[in-house]
Amino acid sequence: MNKIIICLIIPALLFGLSSCVKERDCNAGPNISDLDQEQLREDIEGIEKYLEENNIPYETDASGIRFSIIERGTGVPPNYCSSVIVDYEGRVLGETEIFDANNPNAARPFQVEVNGNIILGWKFALVRMNRNADYRVFIPSQLAYGEEGRLASDSTYIIPPNANLEFRIRLNNY
Template sequence: MFNLRFLLILPVLVFVTSCGSDDDIELPPCESETISIEAFAAADTIMYSELDTTGLLYFIVDSGTVERPTETSTVVANYRGIFTDGQIFDQTNTTAGPATFALSNVIEGWQLGVPLIGEGGEIRLLIPSELAYGSQPRYDQFQRCVIPANSDLVFDIRLEEIR
């Protein structure tokens, strides 16, 4: 009887003791030495505007429809995210199609910049790290560094739909 109980409890004990917190995981260094968005903008042929005094730089390629998303909107967008050295870190593609996001669940740079355009609109956002992920690096599910800490980001966005 004792052995049977022990055999039934053993898997539960192994599972519980193996479930440590993410704080126990040693993640690889996640650093980068890309140029600032100011330097990126200065080297570009596009004339960017700054949104108030937020540090967000933008260029509207096409303003799209008159209706604009709000902070409570869900948006469908095609986009390409690059570092200021031109390296792509994320993008939608024709196979998977556009991505759907609640504006309230994305980085602040998107929350501020995407409402500047309507459906069908296109915008380039130069997002300072403070309006992106700040000092927190981002890792993928395999613990590979995707976005280093303090990274300024560039997004080319086409707003397909506002929901």
């Protein structure tokens, strides 16, 4: 009798637990409707002005990022559930100092989950790129660190509040 009960209860529990797990939509991007839309518009205007003043050809994404394609790459782009290997460097828009970069000569490549703990602008950029693509990505502050900016351990700003960013991203593999 106990075996019959166990055979009935365990499948019911497993079915019940699996119905509680929300299935991820690997093609649905992050929701940005709760961002400060006025600041996002100002960010985009500032980025486009910079790109035009510097004669940088660019394409647009509905999210607000702008990007300049250095190399298109090949194959199908990753989706929001993908894990990707990239080389990158980032700077505040219009500045020459790099605030962050991976070490392409490191023993382990830099790998990130597209839907992981990365800024929104990266998420939108990575799903547009193909394997071996090389982009300059221009990210509005609202899709990066916003009004908080990013502080160093000594409480100085690495990235000031409402700073638009530029990243050079090469998608190596996924």
